[in-house]
Amino acid sequence: MMCKSNTDLQTIVDEVRSISEAGKVADYIPALSKADKNDLSIAIYDKNNTCVYAGEYTKKFTLQSISKVLILALALQDRGTDYVFGKVGMEPTGDPFNSISKLETSIPSKPLNPMINAGALAVTSMIVGKSEEEKWERMLQFVRCLVKNDEISYNVEVAKSELETASLNRALCYFMKQHQVIDGDIEELMRLYTKQCAIEMNCFELARIGAVFASNGLDPETGEQLIPIHIARICKTFMVTCGMYNASGEFAIKVGIPAKSGVSGGILGIVPDKYGIGIFGPSLDEKGNSIAGIKLLEILANKYNFSIF
Ligand code: DON
Numbered sequence: 651m652m653c654k655s656n657t658d659l660q661t662i663v664d665e666v667r668s669i670s671e672a673g674k675v676a677d678y679i680p681a682l683s684k685a686d687k688n689d690l691s692i693a694i695y696d697k698n699n700t701c702v703y704a705g706e707y708t709k710k711f712t713l714q715s716i717s718k719v720l721i722l723a724l725a726l727q728d729r730g731t732d733y734v735f736g737k738v739g740m741e742p743t744g745d746p747f748n749s750i751s752k753l754e755t756s757i758p759s760k761p762l763n764p765m766i767n768a769g770a771l772a773v774t775s776m777i778v779g780k781s782e783e784e785k786w787e788r789m790l791q792f793v794r795c796l797v798k799n800d801e802i803s804y805n806v807e808v809a810k811s812e813l814e815t816a817s818l819n820r821a822l823c824y825f826m827k828q829h830q831v832i833d834g835d836i837e838e839l840m841r842l843y844t845k846q847c848a849i850e851m852n853c854f855e856l857a858r859i860g861a862v863f864a865s866n867g868l869d870p871e872t873g874e875q876l877i878p879i880h881i882a883r884i885c886k887t888f889m890v891t892c893g894m895y896n897a898s899g900e901f902a903i904k905v906g907i908p909a910k911s912g913v914s915g916g917i918l919g920i921v922p923d924k925y926g927i928g929i930f931g932p933s934l935d936e937k938g939n940s941i942a943g944i945k946l947l948e949i950l951a952n953k954y955n956f957s958i959f
Contacts (some may be wrong), residue, residue, distance in 0.1 A: 651871065653693055653854045656702035663690055663704040666945045670933035673941035676913040681811035685711075685915065685932035690942050695857035695926040697865045703854060710850045711930045712808045714912030715747065717793075717846045718770040719885050719893070720859070721777065724792045726881045728778040737776075737831050738769045742891045742898060747938060748818050750825065759829035765892035765910070768822045774843045775832040782838045789846055796862050796876055797855045798869065809848035813840060853916075853928035860918050860926020863908070870926075886920060890958075894944075897937045905947045906957025911939040919947060921956050 667690050677683035691705030713720075726734055743752060743762045753759055753768055761769035779785030794802045823836045832839065861870040863886055867877035877885075889908035894901040901909065909919040915932030917940055919925075927950075931942040951957055 651699060651701065653695075653701035653703045653707065653857075656704055659692060659694070659702055659704035662946060662949055663692060666690070666942050666949065669945050670931060670942045673933035673935050675915070675932045676934060676938070679808065679812045679815060679913070681805075681808045682712075682914055682932075687933045689915075690931040690946075691853045691929070692943075692946055693852075693854040693857035693928045695854070695861040695870065695928070697861050697870050697924060697926075699861075699870045701854060701857060705853075705930075707854055708852050709930060710805075710852050711916050711932070712805050712848045712850050712912070712914045713856075713916060714847045714914045715765070715770070716856070716910045716912040716916050716918045717849055718765055718773070719889060719910045719918065720793055720796065721770070721789060721846055722764045722773050722888070723877050723881050723885050724789060725773045725776045726884065727878065729776050731880075731884070734764075734773065734776060738764050738772050740888075744896050747895045748822075750818070750822055753822070753825055753829075759826065759831060761826070761831065763888060763892045765888055765895070767819055768826065771819060771823055771839065771843055772826060772831050774846060775834060775839050777842070782842065786842055786845060789842070790849070793849055793859075796859045797851060798858065798871065799851075799855060802849065802851055802855065804845050804848040805850045806848075808850075809844045812844040812847060816840060816844065819843070847912075853930045856916060856918055856928030856930075857926045858928075860920045860928060862926065863920045864922055864924055864926050886922065889918075889920065894939055895937055897935075897939055901939075901944065902959070905944070905951045906959050907947070907951065908958075909947065911943070913938050915940040915943065917943040917947070922958060
């Protein structure tokens, strides 16, 4: 399937591109600091299998936190909702994505939701497989299947860069191990998590994943059920309540769609029953969301009445 350039969309992209000047690219994962601040691309994938784009849409980026939604969908299929939510909560947090503070205040200790790092690390630890290799194969294969592209892989340099610097995420893991939220080898978990965060694709491929969620788990081309309906629904609900971290409330007011951001500058947006949206704009606001990406979504939501509310 080809994605077509769209002049209306390109006009909006050209209008908001300069906003990127006000933000900055993530640098706490050293390899991410090489991103070009002014990149901005968007693809909108219709559930009837057509697609439009604007900007440098073939440019690849790593999913980072967007992977949390996808791996949650897999873990829910692997373990069922009772098991997953026995260990990870469903409530939004007003804290930054990597915060450790709430882990100690809830008793028994339980990460508040699967979209913050603590919850996402716990979810990754639930992926089924006899070995680390098998777990990773299953995670990657699931993402490949959502994109319908077996060439999807991960950025080795970004994964390594995060693995070498992720002291805070390691601390979250050790805290959760002590409190029986997770078990198993922490370094194995860190390797799996940093690889999942480093899975790479362009905004068209991300938009296709959005289209799967927009159609309640159905592949927009083949009609195959790639994600069970109830799991697609859970993922979209978390995206509304927690997908943009501690900016989720404002985003729900201003845009009003399920969305998930990552510190690489990607945003996965879903207009239920209509479109999947993939955005890449690496310049971030102070909460870690793509500054131009959010602006793009605000403009589009107003113009095309995207809000689900
Ligand atoms: O765990 C981390 O810190 C990164 N791999 C992902 C964080 C992230 O994308 C948060 N996004 N806004």
